[in-house]
Amino acid sequence: MSLFDKEFNEILSGQIVSLIGGLIAGILLAVYTDNILLIPAMFILIPGFLELRGNISGSLSARLSSGLFLGVIKPKINSDYLLVGNVIASFILTLAISALLGSLAFLIEYLIFGILFVKIIYIAIIAGLLANIISIPFSVYFTFYLFRKGHDPNNVMGPFLTALGDVVSMLSLLAAVVLV
Amino acid sequence: MKVRRKEYHPLIRQVHKKHNIAKRTLFYVKEYCSDRNVISVILTESLKILILASILSSVAGFGLENLKQQFITILPLLILFPVLNGLGGNYGIIFSSKYSTMIHEGKIKHNPFKSKELRGLLIDLMVIGVFTALIASIFSLVFAGLKGFATTPSITSKIILIAIIDILLVSLVLFLISVFVGNYVYKKREDPNNFLIPISTSAADFLNILILVGLIILFF
Numbered sequence: 112m113s114l115f116d117k118e119f120n121e122i123l124s125g126q127i128v129s130l131i132g133g134l135i136a137g138i139l140l141a142v143y144t145d146n147i148l149l150i151p152a153m154f155i156l157i158p159g160f161l162e163l164r165g166n167i168s169g170s171l172s173a174r175l176s177s178g179l180f181l182g183v184i185k186p187k188i189n190s191d192y193l194l195v196g197n198v199i200a201s202f203i204l205t206l207a208i209s210a211l212l213g214s215l216a217f218l219i220e221y222l223i224f225g226i227l228f229v230k231i232i233y234i235a236i237i238a239g240l241l242a243n244i245i246s247i248p249f250s251v252y253f254t255f256y257l258f259r260k261g262h263d264p265n266n267v268m269g270p271f272l273t274a275l276g277d278v279v280s281m282l283s284l285l286a287a288v289v290l291v
Numbered sequence: 292m293k294v295r296r297k298e299y300h301p302l303i304r305q306v307h308k309k310h311n312i313a314k315r316t317l318f319y320v321k322e323y324c325s326d327r328n329v330i331s332v333i334l335t336e337s338l339k340i341l342i343l344a345s346i347l348s349s350v351a352g353f354g355l356e357n358l359k360q361q362f363i364t365i366l367p368l369l370i371l372f373p374v375l376n377g378l379g380g381n382y383g384i385i386f387s388s389k390y391s392t393m394i395h396e397g398k399i400k401h402n403p404f405k406s407k408e409l410r411g412l413l414i415d416l417m418v419i420g421v422f423t424a425l426i427a428s429i430f431s432l433v434f435a436g437l438k439g440f441a442t443t444p445s446i447t448s449k450i451i452l453i454a455i456i457d458i459l460l461v462s463l464v465l466f467l468i469s470v471f472v473g474n475y476v477y478k479k480r481e482d483p484n485n486f487l488i489p490i491s492t493s494a495a496d497f498l499n500i501l502i503l504v505g506l507i508i509l510f511f
Contacts, residue, residue, distance in 0.1 A: 119415050122385060126423050129381050133374030134430055141370050141438060144363060154356040159348030161376055162496050166341060174333070196329030203334060208341050215349035223353065273381060277373050 125270035132274020139281040151228040152220035164276030186255040209239025238287035340489040351500035366440040370431035379499035383491030386469040420458035
């Protein structure tokens, strides 16, 4: 079994895409250090928030892909109840888990570091809402687009959604910090 | 692979036998193709694992919060953090899904560590890990340098070592988790796909941060 076979190249391509997204997110962190990192509990929030986008968007794309291949969803943006249901569920999940992440960050910061900073919960929720507005339509549109072009979205969307999730999460957190 | 009977409505088996429609198709239709069901099914099935993942990430984030000062002052680390987090999560998904497929295809016999394909996958991911960690470190050092951070040879070598060791350790641990948990779940007659991916991605994020914190304390 050769090292640089097709599988190696596929995995490497996906990882490079993810790396680009991570680097952009990291650069945003470095550039806006004062805005983001000097806020209490932000470092507690960031890991979970970065992971959340990948989980939600990735699952949405995977469910839509399954539906497309099974023929129960058409690759068309309309008011189909399966599509609408998936989008609404993803929105609700993001808001619920963002609130949970914010609450956990608040509790850990208060109980362990003794800093009372309730705004972290609002920052998490607003950032979750903003991230949803960008990443959910992107996930839906590109899943359908890839399927219409004859590709398997499962093979392509994973790394792209991870990369997009990193960038969108950072930008959303920054915007939420400014708004709150 | 048998899925427990209570996962399928009894009618699905009859429809499958009579009309030869795949059970998976019917399962998807049962789960998602009802006005009342789709949102509640997704919420019910997703919430538990997302809550667990959030708790793990927050606990790991506490470790990072303790080292906030180091992250702010050592700029390449700050840039590297989302990269290593993303790469680790991807490894969790890749190992889990590929191992589940190998199990389903019967490619894993009694001792999974003797499987050539599995060893090949581990080697592939380690090589890719070293390569991507190296690229990420170099880029992070370059950007940090542009922002005025002093990239001395000592700091450069430490950053590169941290990135490579972090990725290698995460790959190895995820490999072991995928093998042991995958085998355990399969022996319980459950589909590893339903368990391995959420467990691996949560473990990957948690482990990545823990290992990173440990390496930063060691090197800086």
